[in-house]
Amino acid sequence: GRSKRRAIPSPSGFPLIGNLHQLSLTPHRSLCKLSKKHGPIMLLHLGRIQTVVVSSAELAHEFMRIHDQCFASRPRMKASKFLLYDSKDLAFAPYGEYWRQLKKLSITQLLSAKMVQSFARLREREVAQLVQSISSIASDGGVFSLSEVFNWFTSGMVCKAVLNYSISDEKKKLLAEMIHVNTVYFVKAFAEDYFPSLRWMDVLLGLEGKLKRHHKKWDAVLDAMIEEHISSSEERGSKGISFLDVLLDVQKKDFSSVIHLTKEHIKAILLVMIAAGTDSSFALLDWTMVELVRNPNLMRKAQEEIREIAQGEATVREEHLSKMHYLKAVIKESLRLHPPLPLLLPRECIQDCQINGYVIPKKTRVLINVWAIGRDPESWESPEEFKPERFLDCPTDYNGNNFKYLPFGAGRRMCPGIQFATHTIELTLANLLCFFDWKLPDGLKIEDMDMTECGGLSCYRKQSLELMPRFRA
Numbered sequence: 126g127r128s129k130r131r132a133i134p135s136p137s138g139f140p141l142i143g144n145l146h147q148l149s150l151t152p153h154r155s156l157c158k159l160s161k162k163h164g165p166i167m168l169l170h171l172g173r174i175q176t177v178v179v180s181s182a183e184l185a186h187e188f189m190r191i192h193d194q195c196f197a198s199r200p201r202m203k204a205s206k207f208l209l210y211d212s213k214d215l216a217f218a219p220y221g222e223y224w225r226q227l228k229k230l231s232i233t234q235l236l237s238a239k240m241v242q243s244f245a246r247l248r249e250r251e252v253a254q255l256v257q258s259i260s261s262i263a264s265d266g267g268v269f270s271l272s273e274v275f276n277w278f279t280s281g282m283v284c285k286a287v288l289n290y291s292i293s294d295e296k297k298k299l300l301a302e303m304i305h306v307n308t309v310y311f312v313k314a315f316a317e318d319y320f321p322s323l324r325w326m327d328v329l330l331g332l333e334g335k336l337k338r339h340h341k342k343w344d345a346v347l348d349a350m351i352e353e354h355i356s357s358s359e360e361r362g363s364k365g366i367s368f369l370d371v372l373l374d375v376q377k378k379d380f381s382s383v384i385h386l387t388k389e390h391i392k393a394i395l396l397v398m399i400a401a402g403t404d405s406s407f408a409l410l411d412w413t414m415v416e417l418v419r420n421p422n423l424m425r426k427a428q429e430e431i432r433e434i435a436q437g438e439a440t441v442r443e444e445h446l447s448k449m450h451y452l453k454a455v456i457k458e459s460l461r462l463h464p465p466l467p468l469l470l471p472r473e474c475i476q477d478c479q480i481n482g483y484v485i486p487k488k489t490r491v492l493i494n495v496w497a498i499g500r501d502p503e504s505w506e507s508p509e510e511f512k513p514e515r516f517l518d519c520p521t522d523y524n525g526n527n528f529k530y531l532p533f534g535a536g537r538r539m540c541p542g543i544q545f546a547t548h549t550i551e552l553t554l555a556n557l558l559c560f561f562d563w564k565l566p567d568g569l570k571i572e573d574m575d576m577t578e579c580g581g582l583s584c585y586r587k588q589s590l591e592l593m594p595r596f597r598a
């Protein structure tokens with residue numbers, strides 16, 4: 126039948142810059158507030174870019190299930206042009222054959238359940254090392270920044286899986302730092318992104334120069350990584366083929382393979398795999414420990430479960446995890462309140478599309494506010510409270526089928542790293558909670574913990590988490 130067309134509600138903005146000024150450093154919060162007033166679908170005029178913001182489970186279902194194919198592309202942004210070799214990576218590549226083949230390759234060679242299973246011993250070794258280094262801090266009675274440790278630990282873990290050997294601690298720290306800078310560039314408003322004729326402003330303000338210098342730094346690190354990999358391949362022999370080996374192999378066989386990879390492709394793919402694997406996992410580990418420190422009863426409950434299951438063991442191993450239902454509920458609750466990518470990654474509409482009578486024109490940018498959806502009182506009881514119990518005996522999962530809970534997104538562009546991430550995070554937290562008791566430094570109280578978030582594509586807590594571990598034999 127003929128459905129009536131409606132105009133999408135839109136907060137009134139200033140002319141020219143439109144609604145750009147209404148975004149803050151924590152856009153998920155300002156957009157959530159705007160949606161309370163204008164409704165679960167809003168149209169913002171960000172310069173020349175029409176952006177639709179979705180803030181309800183029902184509409185997320187329309188965009189990412191019913192009409193998923195229409196919204197399976199990504200916008201071309203200045204940051205992806207400069208940092209990702211013009212979007213040659215998996216996360217920012219436009220929807221199409223290259224993206225499809227690269228995704229298939231990444232899943233079969235790195236991220237599938239089977240591959241993730243094959244990294245079990247590697248994960249256990251990395252986590253055991255982490256426990257050991259925290260033990261030596263604990264025996265000195267010291268305070269340390271767990272956030273800092275989480276940051277390089279996660280970059281080390283993903284590099285180990287991608288390269289099949291460990292990188293030095295300095296390199297882990299350097300990568301973690303550079304990844305953090307990336308996420309800021311991806312939300313920083315470059316004038317050119319919004320007004321193509323205003324590139325001179327980026328140049329004048331020095332933003333473009335900074336972006337270029339950051340790219341040069343990455344480029345050198347990636348070149349060195351590939352160089353080192355090739356030169357050490359002989360001594361590594363054929364045992365333990367890594368994801369990077371597979372990429373280099375595809376590069377060599379360009380005629381027979383379905384995708385054609387140049388060195389730039391490989392660098393873009395590496396960069397994003399390492400960054401995606403580091404950044405959100407770090408944020409999730411950090412937020413989860415923060416919530417547990419703020420809720421000592423829940424921390425104790427999680428520790429009791431873990432310690433009972435791993436009783437008498439020198440480390441918690443992968444096979445123990447399936448029984449740790451409370452720990453899993455804690456992680457799920459942490460993902461609900463603090464989704465590491467609160468607006469997912471931006472989507473772009475591939476062709477004109479009609480949803481609930483609203484016409485969404487081709488090229489419209491779409492942001493799904495999963496942060497707001499996870500705190501929607503329509504879907505969640507006392508949504509602001511950290512209550513892992515809500516996930517016990519409850520089928521709600523993060524597999525992209527429950528649209529009130531989407532920390533990994535849904536549909537074609539959903540995160541392909543879920544297995545990788547959840548195995549790493551569960552094993553790490555299980556070990557840290559099993560072997561240590563965690564206290565705030567003397568004189569600090571829970572009320573002193575500052576929950577302010579800091580901006581970027583991904584959302585961290587601004588304050589670093591400083592704790593005093595006590596080894597528990």
Ligand code: HEM
Nearest residue numbers: 216401402405406409466469470533534535538540542546
């Ligand atoms: C707690 C950890 C993680 C969270 C919360 C997370 C979340 C997300 C989200 C929300 C997206 C965007 C989905 C969308 O647009 O609908 C995404 C994309 C992606 N993630 Fe993750 N992720 C995590 C860990 C990982 C890990 C460990 C890897 C790889 C080692 C990874 C690789 C990717 C890639 C490659 C994409 C782009 C997919 C595409 O555009 O086709 N992620 N992730």
